[in-house]
Structures are given as structure tokens and as C-alpha cells.
Amino acid sequence: MSKIRILAIAPDGFGVGKYRILDPFKYIGDNYSDEFHVDIAFNTEPTNDFFKNYDIVVFHSFIHQTSHESNIERINYLKSQGIKVIMDIDDYWSVDQRHPLFHHMKADELPRKKMELMQASDYVTTTTEVFANTIKTKAGVKNVLIFPNAVNPAESQFQPNPTKSDKIRFGWLGGSTHLFDLELLENGISIITNNYDNVQFYLCGFDLRGSVTEINPDTKEKRNRAILPMETVWYRYEQIFTDNYKSVDKEYKDFLLKFVEEEYDIRNNKYVRIWTQPVGKYASNYNNFDVSLAPLYPSMFNANKSQLKVIEAVFHKKALIASETLPYTLDLIHALNEGKLNDKGNALLVSENRNHKQWQQHMKRLIDNPNMIEDLGNRLYETVKDKYSLVNVSRDRVQFLKSIL
Numbered sequence: 340m341s342k343i344r345i346l347a348i349a350p351d352g353f354g355v356g357k358y359r360i361l362d363p364f365k366y367i368g369d370n371y372s373d374e375f376h377v378d379i380a381f382n383t384e385p386t387n388d389f390f391k392n393y394d395i396v397v398f399h400s401f402i403h404q405t406s407h408e409s410n411i412e413r414i415n416y417l418k419s420q421g422i423k424v425i426m427d428i429d430d431y432w433s434v435d436q437r438h439p440l441f442h443h444m445k446a447d448e449l450p451r452k453k454m455e456l457m458q459a460s461d462y463v464t465t466t467t468e469v470f471a472n473t474i475k476t477k478a479g480v481k482n483v484l485i486f487p488n489a490v491n492p493a494e495s496q497f498q499p500n501p502t503k504s505d506k507i508r509f510g511w512l513g514g515s516t517h518l519f520d521l522e523l524l525e526n527g528i529s530i531i532t533n534n535y536d537n538v539q540f541y542l543c544g545f546d547l548r549g550s551v552t553e554i555n556p557d558t559k560e561k562r563n564r565a566i567l568p569m570e571t572v573w574y575r576y577e578q579i580f581t582d583n584y585k586s587v588d589k590e591y592k593d594f595l596l597k598f599v600e601e602e603y604d605i606r607n608n609k610y611v612r613i614w615t616q617p618v619g620k621y622a623s624n625y626n627n628f629d630v631s632l633a634p635l636y637p638s639m640f641n642a643n644k645s646q647l648k649v650i651e652a653v654f655h656k657k658a659l660i661a662s663e664t665l666p667y668t669l670d671l672i673h674a675l676n677e678g679k680l681n682d683k684g685n686a687l688l689v690s691e692n693r694n695h696k697q698w699q700q701h702m703k704r705l706i707d708n709p710n711m712i713e714d715l716g717n718r719l720y721e722t723v724k725d726k727y728s729l730v731n732v733s734r735d736r737v738q739f740l741k742s743i744l
Contacts, residue, residue, distance in 0.1 A: 342374060342376045343374060343744060344394050345375060345377045345395045345397060345740070346393045346395070347377060347378070347398075348380050348381070348383060349379060349380070349381055353618050354618060355399065358429075358488040358489070358645075359399045359429055360397070360399050362489070363736060364397065365377070365379065366491065366733045367736065367737060375737075378393075383402055385405065385413075387416065390417060393422055394422060395422065395743070396417055396424050396425070397427060397464075398427070399429070402414070407456075411455060414456070424459075425463070426457055426460040426463050427463070428463060429465060429470075429645055431639060431642075433450040433639070435638055439516055454477075454478045463482065465484075465486075467643070467646070467666050467669060468485055468669070469669070470644075473643050487645065487726070488646075488647050488650055489650070490653075492724075497651075497654040499625075499655050504629075506538055506539045507629055509660075510541035510625070512625070513544055513648075515546065515572050518572050519636050520662075523634040523635075524698055528540060528582060528698075532581075532585075538609055538702075539609055539611055539628075540581075540610050541610075541627055544624075545615060546571075550565055577595070580610055581609075588608065595612060622655070625652070625657055628657075630657065630658045630712060631652040632660055632661075633662065633667060636662070637691055641665075642666065643666070646667060646669060649670050649723070652716075653720055654727075656717055656720045657716050658714075658719070659716075662688070668688075670722070671685060671686040672685050672686070674686060674711075684715075685718045685719040685722045687701040
């Protein structure tokens with residue numbers, strides 16, 4: 340029997356590209372080579388011959404980096420040749436006005452285009468049961484399969500090697516679109532830093548790259564310039580994590596406001612800035628703290644996200660304090676039941692109407708009961724590690740890929 344030939348098209352080499360295309364299809368190509376030949380591309384030639392030797396084309400976001408119409412035409416051509424087309428999608432196609440990409444997505448009609456790509460494809464793959472049901476009901480797509488984001492346990496950045504400290508360290512790791520999520524922590528961090536000396540807060544992923552477009556009010560001429568550090572969302576993040584810089588001494592504050600990537604002795608300070616790292620190393624940051632924080636404000640967009648914050652914490656065996664909202668509640672069970680410990684719980688959850696007090700209450704509980712940190716981390720790992728192992732998810736994906744031919 341000849342091998343099944345797959346072309347997997349990644350949108351980038353970063354988070355989305357890594358978890359949705361690069362990792363899963365490289366794993367299949369390496370570990371199921373008797374049955375599959377896998378090619379991975381970041382862009383494709385706009386010619387029919389480029390695709391003629393493939394049985395399946397999988398893409399996330401686009402096949403061609405050209406017009407939407409050319410992508411629809413390509414999908415229809417591939418289907419006419421008997422080539423199966425699978426679109427992968429990991430985020431809801433419409434965002435609310437709080438999201439920084441709201442105006443861009445609206446102007447470019449991205450919600451409509453995403454739906455049309457899904458409707459044109461033979462199959463759609465996504466991350467959670469919640470999002471799969473949303474795709475079926477709102478986009479009218481029937482053939483929707485669930486393959487969650489998954490971690491290869493052999494990948495070095497997901498092998499725990501925690502650093503030692505005499506402090507209880509709370510950390511968050513993420514990107515530039517989470518301001519409304521992190522604002523949920525503001526009151527809790529302020530209370531903890533003002534009442535405890537044996538704590539540190541880690542902000543990981545600090546990134547000042549970017550540009551600003553300025554428009555001359557008289558000539559309407561546009562000019563791009565590098566964004567200033569205090570114009571970035573990361574400066575606002577840092578204000579949240581430092582209680583507006585009140586939790587650090589003056590010398591350290593002056594150093595932070597230089598915005599330079601230089602070493603500093605942080606042992607006596609309650610805040611640590613960790614600069615952004617490549618996608619192949621970023622998760623190693625979990626080794627620097629003891630408790631992972633996962634705030635998430637409830638919205639349609641967030642409810643349909645994947646549980647990547649949970650997955651990252653799982654493989655580093657970190658205790659997790661998270662918002663009690665989808666998608667986190669797909670896996671997380673509150674470790675408290677009416678104030679008493681719940682033996683089946685694997686995380687501490689913050690209810691939507693108690694953000695003003697429960698973040699600091701849960702942090703305080705772990706500070707006062709440090710043994711609970713290790714217990715929660717181990718319990719979280721044992722309850723969901725198999726579900727999000729790339730080994731297991733790839734096995735299921737292979738069965739699906741074989742079945743559609």
C-alpha cells in the first residue's frame with residue numbers, strides 16, 4: 340500500500356503554527372513514516388502542479404498568502420481532484436470590542452472569510468468540544484473533529500527542572516492580547532504584595548517590539564515609528580504586577596524603567612520581569628515559579644479558546660489558580676468545596692463575581708500552606724497528562740486521516 344501524502348500548511352512558526360500544524364504533523368511524519376509522507380510548508384505556489392501529488396491538504400488560516408478568493412478557488416480545485424481539504428482553526432472568528440484586533444478584523448471582514456473557508460473545506464479540526472459545537476451551530480459545518488493542543492513530553496522545554504527559592508513565586512506567561520484578563524489580578528496582587536514579604540510575581544514574555552502609525556492631521560500622511568516602551572501593553576502589565584511599581588524599591592524601579600535586557604539581582608524584590616523567548620524555549624519559564632496564574636474574563640471569544648495555559652501548567656506540574664470559566668472548566672475541578680478541601684480537585688478556581696477577593700484568598704491559602712502547591716501540581720498532572728500528550732493526540736489524528744481516504 341502506498342503512503343498517504345499530506346501537505347500541512349502552517350501560518351507561522353510561532354504559537355499557533357507550532358501547536359496546530361508544525362508539532363502534530365512533524366510528529367506524524369517522523370513516527371508514522373511507514374504510512375504517511377508529510378511535507379510542511381509556510382507558503383505554497385499558486386499552481387495546480389504544486390498540489391498534484393498529495394492526498395490531503397491541511398491548512399490553518401490560509402493555503403495561499405494572497406486573496407481570500409484565491410484560497411476559496413484553491414479549495415474547490417483540490418476537492419475537484421479528489422484531494423481532501425482540512426481546515427484547522429483554534430480561535431473563534433469574531434472578537435468583541437475589548438480585543439486589540441477588533442477593528443482590524445472588522446475592517447478586513449475576517450469573520451465572514453473564516454466562515455467561508457470552513458464551509459468550503461471537507462473537514463474542520465479544532466481544539467475543544469465547546470468550539471466544535473460553536474462551529475457546527477454558527478458556521479453550519481457538520482464535519483468537525485477535535486484534536487486538542489498537545490505537548491510532546493520529550494520536548495526539553497516541557498521537562499520540569501524547577502529553580503529553588505525561599506519565596507512563594509506566582510507567575511503568568513502569555514502575549515500582548517491579555518490586558519483585560521490580567522486586570523482581574525490587579526487587586527489580588529496589590530493585597531498580597533502589601534501583606535507578605537516571602538512572595539514574588541513573575542511576568543514572562545515581556546516584549547517591546549512593535550510600531551505605531553501616526554497620521555498628520557493636516558496632510559493625512561501616515562508615518563510608522565517604533566513603539567515607545569511606555570506605550571506598550573507590557574508596561575501596563577508591569578504596573579499590574581508591581582502594584583504600580585510600589586512593590587519594588589526605587590533602585591529596582593529605576594532599572595526596570597530603563598527597559599534594558601540586563602541582569603539584576605532580584606532576590607530581595609517582589610517582582611521579576613522575564614523577557615520574551617523563542618517558541619521553542621518559552622515554556623522553560625515555568626521552572627522559575629511555583630504557582631501559575633490563569634485569569635480569563637468571560638466572553639464568547641475566550642470560551643472558545645483552547646486550554647493552553649492549563650496544558651503548559653500540567654507538564655510542569657504547577658499548581659494553578661484559574662478563572663472558573665470556559666475553557667478552563669473543561670479540565671479543572673475546584674480543590675475547595677464550601678471552604679473545605681476537595682480530594683478530587685486539581686486547581687483553585689476564581690468565580691466571575693468574586694474576582695475582587697478570591698485571587699488574593701487563593702494565593703494566601705497557598706502561601707500559608709506551601710505543601711498544597713506540590714499536591715495540586717501533581718494532581719493536575721495525573722488527571723489530564725494523557726489527554727494532552729502529543730503521543731496520544733497524534734494516534735487519534737492518524738486514525739482520522741486514514742479514515743477519510
